Amino acid sequence: MAPPFMVSAPGKVIVFGEHAAVYNQPAIAAAISLRSYLLVTTLSKSKRTVRLNFKDIGLDHTWALSDLPWNAFQVPCKKKSYHSTVNYLDEELLDTILPHAEAVSLDLPEEQRKIHIKSATAFLYLFLSLGSENCPGFVYTLRSTIPTGAGLGSSASVCVCLSAAMLLQTHSLAGPHPQQPREEAMLQVERINQWAFVGEMCIHGSPSGVDNTVASRGAALPLLLVDTQQSRSTSVQLQKVITMRDNHPRLTDILLDGIGQISAAALEIISPPYPTDHYQAEVIRELGPLIRVNHGLLVSLGVSHPRIERVCQLVDDAQIGWTKLTGAGGGGCAIALFQPEAPREEIGNLIKTLADEGFKTNEIVLGADGFQDIDLEKFENAVDAQEIEELVGE
Numbered sequence: 001m002a003p004p005f006m007v008s009a010p011g012k013v014i015v016f017g018e019h020a021a022v023y024n025q026p027a028i029a030a031a032i033s034l035r036s037y038l039l040v041t042t043l044s045k046s047k048r049t050v051r052l053n054f055k056d057i058g059l060d061h062t063w064a065l066s067d068l069p070w071n072a073f074q075v076p077c078k079k080k081s082y083h084s085t086v087n088y089l090d091e092e093l094l095d096t097i098l099p100h101a102e103a104v105s106l107d108l109p110e111e112q113r114k115i116h117i118k119s120a121t122a123f124l125y126l127f128l129s130l131g132s133e134n135c136p137g138f139v140y141t142l143r144s145t146i147p148t149g150a151g152l153g154s155s156a157s158v159c160v161c162l163s164a165a166m167l168l169q170t171h172s173l174a175g176p177h178p179q180q181p182r183e184e185a186m187l188q189v190e191r192i193n194q195w196a197f198v199g200e201m202c203i204h205g206s207p208s209g210v211d212n213t214v215a216s217r218g219a220a221l222p223l224l225l226v227d228t229q230q231s232r233s234t235s236v237q238l239q240k241v242i243t244m245r246d247n248h249p250r251l252t253d254i255l256l257d258g259i260g261q262i263s264a265a266a267l268e269i270i271s272p273p274y275p276t277d278h279y280q281a282e283v284i285r286e287l288g289p290l291i292r293v294n295h296g297l298l299v300s301l302g303v304s305h306p307r308i309e310r311v312c313q314l315v316d317d318a319q320i321g322w323t324k325l326t327g328a329g330g331g332g333c334a335i336a337l338f339q340p341e342a343p344r345e346e347i348g349n350l351i352k353t354l355a356d357e358g359f360k361t362n363e364i365v366l367g368a369d370g371f372q373d374i375d376l377e378k379f380e381n382a383v384d385a386q387e388i389e390e391l392v393g394e
């Protein structure tokens with residue numbers, strides 16, 4: 001029996017370019033130290049089931065392997081290989097999956113069940129595409145320290161974990177190992193990324209791929225993250241832009257193009273040679289106004305929220321930095337970049353005011369390390385994000 005193993009992927013913040021990325025504009029995003037962790041346990045031969053235990057969202061469902069629609073995925077014209085590029089969802093395959101995904105959490109309110117069904121759909125699409133009917137039974141236990149629906153790429157990080165785990169299980173990935181040539185390692189990351197994108201399509205409908213790309217590859221920039229604690233769904237925010245574009249195509253395209261130009265300008269500012277300490281301050285001064293303008297355009301697209309506007313107002317009142325929403329908007333998180341000369345005490349006062357008004361703040365650590373030697377039983381039973389972080393040692 002194969003030993004249990006674990007994979008992990010980070011969340012992200014989009015610094016510039018959300019929404020416009022969906023319309024092929026450039027975007028700049030960074031990985032953060034909040035992560036998802038997926039533990040995969042193989043069952044004994046006699047147990048022919050697959051169990052999804054997504055504890056943070058309260059989803060725990062078991063399917064009999066023989067009940068799943070393997071045949072639909074094996075039809076020669078539908079069969080995908082692990083190295084296939086899949087950039088759309090097959091509606092017929094989705095139809096065969098849906099009754100199985102919709103069998104989860106029948107006793108829960110519709111709002112919560114919707115979240116479970118999305119996760120189950122992404123899981124089943126990947127499992128049936130990459131797995132085989134003769135595989136052993138498995139338990140997939142997921143824990144995440146990334147708040148769900150906060151704009152921090154929780155779904156992409158879950159999808160990267162699922163994709164990486166399934167590619168490992170089918171022996172479609174070699175490594176990573178220290179002697180592995182860089183090109184080979186990048187090819188494997190790209191493979192994980194592509195299948196994660198398939199999972200993202202199951203959850204979001206029409207993602208740009210920026211979230212799963214960051215969760216697969218990583219990147220960096222220091223910021224204050226402010227969680228409005230106002231949950232929302234990315235697909236609803238994406239739909240707002242689609243509707244605006246249907247009603248006002250030229251105007252919407254001007255806004256999206258403007259956001260693309262901001263990302264391109266920001267990329268020039270942060271491009272190599274990377275800023276050393278003595279001109280890091282200059283870089284921040286140049287990026288700051290771009291953050292404010294990018295937010296203004298997102299407000300015009302209709303994807304902000306009164307709680308996000310309150311964060312902008314508090315940072316503006318303190319006159320110590322620039323703010324924008326990050327991710328899909330409609331709630332979720334904002335990011336603040338502080339002026340290099342902003343006094344530490346004033347930043348502290350602002351963080352306190354934000355906390356008093358019910359916002360959760362986090363000075364985010366970028367490009368954090370992976371994990372080692374985790375006690376698997378403690379991991380499964382960890383009560384909350386803090387306990388998971390203590391176990392993984394971040």
Ligand SMILES: Nc1ncnc2c1ncn2[C@@H]1O[C@H](COP(=O)(O)OP(=O)(O)OP(=O)(O)O)[C@@H](O)[C@H]1O
Binds near residue numbers: 057147155203232
């Ligand atoms: N801890 C988790 N366990 C299982 N599924 C999760 C978890 N966190 C998120 N998901 C899945 O991701 C979906 C949330 O995705 P959504 O895109 O709305 O938010 P996000 O990814 O956090 O935000 P954004 O896409 O703006 O960065 C949920 O409906 C659920 O299917």
Ligand SMILES: C[C@@](O)(CCO)CC(=O)[O-]
Binds near residue numbers: 019020022153326
């Ligand atoms: C709103 C969006 O641009 C970012 C969501 O984190 C959607 C996407 O790129 O898929």
